[in-house]
Amino acid sequence: MGIESFFPVQVSTWLETIGPGAFQRDICINSPTGSGKTLAYALPIVQMLSTRKVRCLRALVVLPTRDLALQVKEVFDAIAPVVGLTVASAVGQSSIADEISDLIKKSKQELYPSLDDEYVEMEPQTKVDILVATPGRLMDHINMTKGFSLEHLQYLVVDETDRMLREAYQSWLPTVIQFTRPTNQNHFRHDTPGRTLLHPLTTIRRSGKKRYRIPTKLESYKLICTSNIKPLCLIVLLQELRGEKCLVFTKSVDDSHRLSTLLGFFEDLPFKFSEFSSLQRESTRRKTLAAFKEGKIDVLIGSDIMARGIHIDGLRYVINYEMPQYVKTYIHRAGRTARAGESGSCFTFLRKNEVKRFDKMLKKADGSSCILRSLPEESIDSLRPVFETALEKLKDKLKGSTEPEASKKSNKSGDKVPGALKRKRGKQT
């Protein structure tokens, strides 16, 4: 995997799980974005399960979205098979039937109908050791999939905990805790005694001190500009970043759509951009993300859907087109860069009357300092004539369009997203 040494959170977690600190308890990992939390929990889990004798579901990792879950599964896929462990996902990417056949062994009774029921019940039925899931699909399997059992679960990871615990997601957590208890304790066997969740997860308390930390190699900049010329300031800033990969965060999907449509009316921009929106089809988003990762698109414009967990190698710049409302949002957005010990910069556009509030907000994060950055007036002025025309076109387009929102959005930046264009043509014919 190209890893030469472990990051601090990985060392600490290892020491607390496998190393001298190891004893049975829950662990709360709180560490900056991009600091390597996935491997921090994946490595000890894989290490601990490597001695297991019977295959059944022993580790469950739950994440709020499919994209994040698949990203985490990739990490487990890289390390678990080496010690003979099997990993699966339950995220709704494939049909439930396909997921079930990945997860569940055909019972002996199905294979050999003459076997008696008692013997069949003793067979562990899941054929994976580690499952990475989203709450919705997990609940589907808990409620409906015959043979899906959490009875042998030893490790439960709640990734993106704040979000996972804020939203109930069909009460998945109490349900999981309930089903990790054996129906009959006498029949409960483990490879490693004493490593099972036999008690509810402990509550994580807020400690009252600063809970947020900015990655050490992140530089924060603020740019002050009035709303009426903000798109121009953005273009000038993007020009200055010279086509380096960059994420632009707006405050809503509608704003992302408007901004990318507007930029589409500027010709010859020296960067390729695309909208990234929760209203787009997942396949469109996946293609856009792949194109971005491959460097075919330089700039993604989206709302906070991009802010959580997504890892893009070599991403150096994040732009807050609007000031984030909370320091946590700032941290998650900025945390898409300066990951894995790399450096990165986060730029935030502010109106004059927002500066004080922004400075106060950033103070809530450890290690934050913010540099005032200005943009060359002449570059902004040179774009004004095109801007006028672009605004007119935008008004017409938004007024005149009768297409449903999702399809409008996927077409916003012309032919940069091939799937979107094809669908539009299909519709018109």
Ligand SMILES: Nc1ncnc2c1ncn2[C@@H]1O[C@H](COP(=O)(O)OP(=O)(O)OP(=O)(O)O)[C@@H](O)[C@H]1O
């Ligand atoms: N020890 C290491 N050496 C080099 N690279 C590493 C190491 N550990 C993890 N990485 C890489 O660092 C990147 C960030 O890791 P990861 O996504 O786990 O961060 P994270 O702390 O979960 O971030 P977030 O809070 O934003 O989800 C990944 O590309 C991962 O492969």
